[in-house]
Amino acid sequence: MLMTQAPAIPQATRRRHDREIVALALPAFGALVAEPLFLMADSAIVGHLGTAQLAGLGVASALLTTAVSVFVFLAYATTAAVARRVGAGDVQAAIRQGVDGIWLALLLGGAVIALVLPLAPGIVDLLGASATAAPHATTYLRISALGIPAMLVVLAATGVLRGLQDTKTPLYVAVAGFVANAGLNAGLVYGAGLGIAGSAWGTVIAQCGMAAVYLYVVVRGARRHGASLRPDAVGIRASAHAGGPLLVRTLSLRAILMIATAVAARLGDADIAAHQIVLSLWSLLAFALDAIAIAGQAIIGRCLGANDAQGAREACRRMVQWGIATGVVLGLLVVAARPLFLPLFTSDSVVKDTALPALLMVALSQPICGIVFVLDGVLMGAGDGPYLAWAMVITLAVFSPVALLVPTLGGGLTALWAAMTLMMTIRMLTLWLRARSGRWIVTGATR
Helix, strand or coil: CHHHHCCCCCHHHHHHHHHHHHHHHHHHHHHHHHHHHHHHHHHHHHCCCCHHHHHHHHHHHHHHHHHHHHCCHHHHHHHHHHHHHHHCCCHHHHHHHHHHHHHHHHHHHHHHHHHHHHHHHHHHHHCCCCCCCHHHHHHHHHHHHCCHHHHHHHHHHHHHHHHCCCCHHHHHHHHHHHHHHHHHHHHHHHHCCCCHHHHHHHHHHHHHHHHHHHHHHHHHHHHHHCCCCCCCHHHHHHHHHHHHHHHHHHHHHHHHHHHHHHHHHHHCHHHHHHHHHHHHHHHHHHHHHHHHHHHHHHHHHHHHHCCCHHHHHHHHHHHHHHHHHHHHHHHHHHHHHHHHHHHHCCCCHHHHHHHHHHHHHHHHHHHHHHHHHHHHHHHHHCCCHHHHHHHHHHHHHHHHHHHHCHHHHCCHHHHHHHHHHHHHHHHHHHHHHHHHHCCCCCCCCCC
16 A cells, blocks of 8 residues: 555654644534534424425425535635645735635526526425425525525635635634524524525525625735735636536535435335435544545645645655544444434334444444545645546446345345445545555646
């Protein structure tokens, strides 16, 4: 393996990497966890309005989450590009690069609004919302869509700050946004009597507030370093070009998750219920590992921008060690917490029995996931998007037939999560081969 072939990292260097990884990863983890809390707060408040309203929120929030997650490349690509410029010692160009990403976010957000507002009823029907839930879903979707530009600005600006090696500000903004969202929703839903529309407006206002704070921070930095804030067509196209391969990667990953859910639904009600429980835990564990990946994006981009190829290699090795260790710890926690975790979601013994062996598969796969997330972050930080795109397409091509055969071959939900583990193993192999080759190491202010 690449990490074992190289000479051992000196202890002082290892400690320096450890301090830097922790300083970047811990705040990043807090910010990542804060985002799903938005939906949890919305669900808790809207749930008291009635079943139809909650069902409508479920449909609309799934659509919004998908729409925003598709554009997560705004954060990833911006982090890598800005970090390279920082490593090269050109903070002005780094911020200018980030501003281009923010302009791209605004353009994409406007395009999404133009599509969602007229098509909202049809999209809601396409997802199979009931006649009673559909009006609530349409209302929530149309209002919340107005906040999508702000959501995308938050993604891009978060990438700017991560590239500048600042993950604390996104944490503070995310926590403040969550608190504001909960307060606004409660006040508008019940105090103002706006119902589910009040929840949507509360989320829009909170997201716009978060975007405003980010823009203030970025504008202040641009003025301090003399960076232009005007839209630049060349820079915006460059941001879009860098994000294109990451968009393919994200769409492929979303397809994998959708296929897994569709297969679980074909297995039966108990299986799909258990799958949702297992998937929710898998997603939560992913936040912890993704925090290390975010640190990897920032550190690797900066090292390569500073023409420090050896530093990039050493940082990669150390972060892989962190990923494996974290994966082992998370896996052990899953095994130990099973008796406490499952009753939080269901009292149905059949669902519990179905979920239990699938949770063991999740636990066993965590060290693999640790390597995958870290190397994914390393290659993103290196700007190696095209390889990531092809690797994920290959993974999708292998996973799809295996997963779709599960209902025919048998094995139930455990077999499906074995296929998910196979998927992560394929990702690990493709990323490891790239890391081992060293072709991702391209130094300089731009790739």
